[in-house]
Amino acid sequence: MDIQDKGKRIVKEFELLQDWPERYKYIIKLGTKLEPLPAEAKTDDNLVKGCQSKVWLTASVVDDKVEFKADSDAAITKGLVALMVRFYSQEEPDTIINTSPFFIDEIGMAKHLSPTRANGLASMVKQMKIYAMAFNSQKKLS
Numbered sequence: 001m002d003i004q005d006k007g008k009r010i011v012k013e014f015e016l017l018q019d020w021p022e023r024y025k026y027i028i029k030l031g032t033k034l035e036p037l038p039a040e041a042k043t044d045d046n047l048v049k050g051c052q053s054k055v056w057l058t059a060s061v062v063d064d065k066v067e068f069k070a071d072s073d074a075a076i077t078k079g080l081v082a083l084m085v086r087f088y089s090q091e092e093p094d095t096i097i098n099t100s101p102f103f104i105d106e107i108g109m110a111k112h113l114s115p116t117r118a119n120g121l122a123s124m125v126k127q128m129k130i131y132a133m134a135f136n137s138q139k140k141l142s
Contacts, residue, residue: 003095003099007087007103008103010086010087011106014026014107014109020112026079027079027083030083031076032078034071034082037056037069041058041069042056046058048123048124048127050119050120050122050123050126051072051119051120051123051124052116052120053073053074053077054073055077055123055124056070057128057131058070059128059131059135064092065092066089066092066093066096066131066132067089068085068128070082070084070085076117077117080117081124084121084125087103088101093132093135094132094136096128096129096132097129097132097133097136101125104121
């Protein structure tokens, strides 16, 4: 499944939910399914800057694809980062760099997040793209 298909699937999942309270419950549920981040990965270096809640994000490359892992100390934020991990993980760095999370606007999420959560979500996306750019640079140097 390519990244466009993943985004379309997310849109379809949210279309099945009746209203935003139900969608928030779903986002929180996504966070509970996020693979736990080891305690040693919860360092200041892995904190996403610009998030009001604590969000830790790590990235590695396996078979030329980026694998993100994340955690947060807040339920909705953890769900949001889980959504972004699902969208961008297992993609090549160029794909991550060149693909915006279009589903955010399509499901109306941008209109339903507080300004601080919206800024935090933008910071998560920015950090994922920075990791992808770093991996691209490393690839070109080797």
